[in-house]
Amino acid sequence: MLDYAHALRILLDTIRPLAPVEAPLADALGLVLAAPVQARWDLPPADNSAMDGYAFAHAGQRAGDSLRVSGFLPAGAVQKTALTPGEAVRIMTGAPLPPGADTVVPSEEVESAGDEIQLRKAPKLGDHVRLRGEEFVAGETLLAPGTAIHSGEIGLLAAAGVTRISVYPTPRVALLSTGDELVELGETPGPGQIINSNFHLLAARLREEGCAVIPLGIARDRAGELDEKIARGLAEADLLITTGGVSVGDRDLVQETLRRHDFRLGFWKVAIKPGKPVLFGTARSVPVLGLPGNPAASAATFELFARVALRRLGGHGDPLPPRLRAILTAPVKGGGKRQAFLWGSLTEAAGRYAFSPSSRQESGQTRSLQGSRALLPVPIGAPDLAPGEEVEVLLLRLPPGRATP
Numbered sequence: 001m002l003d004y005a006h007a008l009r010i011l012l013d014t015i016r017p018l019a020p021v022e023a024p025l026a027d028a029l030g031l032v033l034a035a036p037v038q039a040r041w042d043l044p045p046a047d048n049s050a051m052d053g054y055a056f057a058h059a060g061q062r063a064g065d066s067l068r069v070s071g072f073l074p075a076g077a078v079q080k081t082a083l084t085p086g087e088a089v090r091i092m093t094g095a096p097l098p099p100g101a102d103t104v105v106p107s108e109e110v111e112s113a114g115d116e117i118q119l120r121k122a123p124k125l126g127d128h129v130r131l132r133g134e135e136f137v138a139g140e141t142l143l144a145p146g147t148a149i150h151s152g153e154i155g156l157l158a159a160a161g162v163t164r165i166s167v168y169p170t171p172r173v174a175l176l177s178t179g180d181e182l183v184e185l186g187e188t189p190g191p192g193q194i195i196n197s198n199f200h201l202l203a204a205r206l207r208e209e210g211c212a213v214i215p216l217g218i219a220r221d222r223a224g225e226l227d228e229k230i231a232r233g234l235a236e237a238d239l240l241i242t243t244g245g246v247s248v249g250d251r252d253l254v255q256e257t258l259r260r261h262d263f264r265l266g267f268w269k270v271a272i273k274p275g276k277p278v279l280f281g282t283a284r285s286v287p288v289l290g291l292p293g294n295p296a297a298s299a300a301t302f303e304l305f306a307r308v309a310l311r312r313l314g315g316h317g318d319p320l321p322p323r324l325r326a327i328l329t330a331p332v333k334g335g336g337k338r339q340a341f342l343w344g345s346l347t348e349a350a351g352r353y354a355f356s357p358s359s360r361q362e363s364g365q366t367r368s369l370q371g372s373r374a375l376l377p378v379p380i381g382a383p384d385l386a387p388g389e390e391v392e393v394l395l396l397r398l399p400p401g402r403a404t405p
């Protein structure tokens with residue numbers, strides 16, 4: 001059976017980033033830049049004051065020297081007349097220096113009396129002045145393709161006057177739940193029925209990843225119903241995710257239906273636990289992931305494959321989950337014939353992370369992943385692990401913060 005690393009390789013080689021789009025800066029949050037961005041102007045646009053204080057021409061001023069204050073420059077004001085030697089202006093942070101000025105002394109470093117100030121200490125040439133173009137100059141490349149746009153990047157581009165940028169769009173993901181036993185949330189399950197909880201978990205997880213969700217509802221285990229919904233998903237989405245109906249014992253209709261839509265199989269069945277029956281391929285060139293129906297298995301295969309697929313579609317150069325070193329708090333049984341992925345919580349104390357495996361790891365249990373922030377990979381044939389050992393976990397969510405400073 002295919003191992004996880006090999007399956008990932010197939011997935012990454014199959015999926016290409018979506019075609020870039022032009023987006024207003026504010027809509028680009030969380031997306032990845034597809035083309036370099038240049039600054040439209042210099043920042044700062046002019047030499048300006050970094051402090052509330054007094055601007056003057058340095059000209060060898062020493063401690064004890066006096067200057068005559070001839071004006072006041074709040075932020076936004078511009079003075080065109082040049083300062084003469086021995087003259088200063090009161091200036092606020094951000095105001096452009098008047099011509100002739102090259103140095104600023106903070107208000108708290110002068111004695112002031114009427115329109116005279118006396119320097120308490122010798123200023124250095126250029127003190128407290130932000131120079132024109134010190135952050136960037138017009139035409140400078142500010143961000144390279146592949147950069148993820150977070151608040152810091154938005155602030156930088158806004159300061160540079162960039163209103164629209166080329167980004168990989170938010171993937172649209174169609175979610176289809178399959179199974180005769182499923183009923184929608186809000187209904188009361190009858191005998192043999194359960195709520196379609198996978199949809200809610202995956203839809204929430206997709207929203208966390210910034211994706212648009214196209215809900216396709218529940219398809220009964222009947223070819224006609226599946227076909228219609230799969231066709232809709234392939235027409236409207238960048239990625240189709242199904243749950244259920246991929247295991248052997250099941251009436252495996254998902255793959256059968258996909259075959260009517262130019263299905264190219266990437267892989268079916270991977271040596272992982274949970275999630276062995278996971279299916280991947282493309283249908284009409286749209287990537288499709290068939291996740292197992294068991295809730296913890298569908299959630300795990302989402303993290304192991306779907307999230308990677310989404311980040312690949314979104315143009316991320318680093319589509320795999322981040323890894324974190326953590327100290328194990330409980331014993332873990334060694335690896336078997338499949339690579340195991342254990343749900344667990346993550347805490348931080350004294351600068352170290354600790355991973356506590358969840359007491360429930362059954363793929364059928366919805367409670368296995370509640371509170372989980374990481375998955376611990378246990379490689380095939382790995383030895384038993386003891387508490388206190390350092391392990392590397394796949395980070396799903398950052399550990400909680402601290403309650404006290």
Ligand code: AMP
Nearest residue numbers: 177179196197198244245250292293294
């Ligand atoms: P399957 O992969 O279709 O064989 O389903 C495996 C198990 O997962 C069965 O016990 C199903 O009842 C359960 N299951 C399948 N789909 C869902 C779903 N959408 N929500 C919750 N449980 C599900």
Ligand code: MG
Nearest residue numbers: 179244245250
């Ligand atoms: Mg089923």
